[in-house]
Structures are given as C-alpha cells and as structure tokens.
Amino acid sequence: MLNSIVDQTRQAVALAKQNKPLAVIEQDIVTGNYAFSEAVKQRDWTLIAECKLASPAKGTLCGGYSVPELARMFAAHGAAALSVHTNAAFRGSIDDIARVKQMVDLPVLCKEFILDEYQLYAARAAGADAVLLIAAILTADELGRFIGVAADLGMDALVEVHTLPELQQVQQTTAKLIGVNNRNLETFATSIEQTFALLPYYEPGGRLLISESGITTSQDALRLKQAGVNGILVGEGLVTAGDIAAKTRELALLSAKEEGRDNNA
C-alpha cells in the first residue's frame, strides 16, 4: 500500500511540476511564522483535528461533510490546529488547504507524502503552516534538507516515526515536532501502545511530541497526556463519530466549564 501511494505521488509531483513550475509557485509564497508549533507550545494539551474524508484502507469515512465544513466544526469545538489531507489516495487536494485557510483561523498541517522539495513550496503557497515528513520514506539526507527548507519557508515540520530506529534518527535532526504514528503504514494495524513503547526513548530537549492515529476516546487522550505527550492527531475517531462536535470537545479534553466557550468560530 505505502509503495503504491509513494509511486503515485511521484507521478503526481512530476505532473504538477509541468503544470505549475517552481518559479510560478514561488510567486505565491509569503513566508510563514511557525504558527503551528506555537499553537502546540501555548497549551498543555493540543488536539490536531484531521479533515479526512477517505482512506485507502477503509474507503469513504465521512460522506456528510466537506473538508471546509469539518474544519469549521473542529475549530468551533476546541481543536488547536488542523491537519488537511492533500493526497489523492485520501481524496484530498492541495486546494483544500487554501479552502480551509479561508474558512478558519487555525494553523494547518499539510498531510502529504512529501518526497520532493517542490511539495514543500506548493504547501506553503497554498497557505500551509506545517508539513508532515514521514521518516520511513525519506533518506537521512532528504529528511535534514526538507526540515531546513520548511523552516526557511516559515513552516514547521511534524516528523513522523513508527519505530525506535526512526525515532533515534529523527532525534539527530533539528526537528521541533515529532509524531509517533500508531499506525504501521505497511500493515495499517493501529495501536496507541506504540507511543507508550517509544516514550522512554524520547528526548524532549525543546521538542514537542504528538501521538498520531487510532485515538478514539478521552481515556486514550488522558493516558497519553498523563504520560507526557503534548498532543494528538486524530482523523477517523472524529469524522466517523455520530456527533463530531461532541467528539472534538471530548478529545480536546475540554472541561465542562470550557465546553460552552466558542473560541474560534
């Protein structure tokens, strides 16, 4: 599955480069101000809510809402930041970033399989505040270079790991935000125990740690928070909930007092 998404993404990037060369994209770039990591740093708990309409493993996840509608609901009910899938395998598009940025005032992570510097420029031109970098599909050299280019553009990189060797490799870089993906991208099996297994090897040192995937309840969220994780990235658990607003408040760990407050809408 991962290999086929990577192959298709390489083809899509080659095509995008023909349609919109880097020189054209660069005209749309306004350098950002690291709003994404700032949003995580400011709170003792961060819900990054993901606009995820579909996944390659499960097909349609959310038929009832558009990406901007999801974004608006998440923002109104306590998400600190948003993640927007832009890859075709997740029924996303780079244009979704701009649509979301028009609608809500939260920092946005571009959820993509980044393989080429061109995609970093395209993400920033669309308005992304951060990009996902997946350690498993990049060489050490690419990873270091892409973190640097993202930083030059004023974007944060959320660097994703799944295994201990990947975590150790990423801790050699300047990554400020590390994400443990609880989902194995080869098998798609998900367990939040993956975060707890890697936690003893995590060296904070000014970094922030996010647990990604497979999180569905406030019990999961509280366990992760109490273990020292800074925040969570949640897609399916939110978009498949019967009451998306209530689930957003639950995973944002809003207290009863805060629940009535409408910060961002």
Ligand SMILES: O=P(O)(O)OC[C@@H](O)[C@@H](O)c1c[nH]c2ccccc12
């Ligand atoms: O829908 P979930 O299980 O809450 O997961 C969200 C997010 O972590 C997931 O979409 C994700 C994290 N890293 C990725 C890399 C590729 C594809 C998808 C992902």
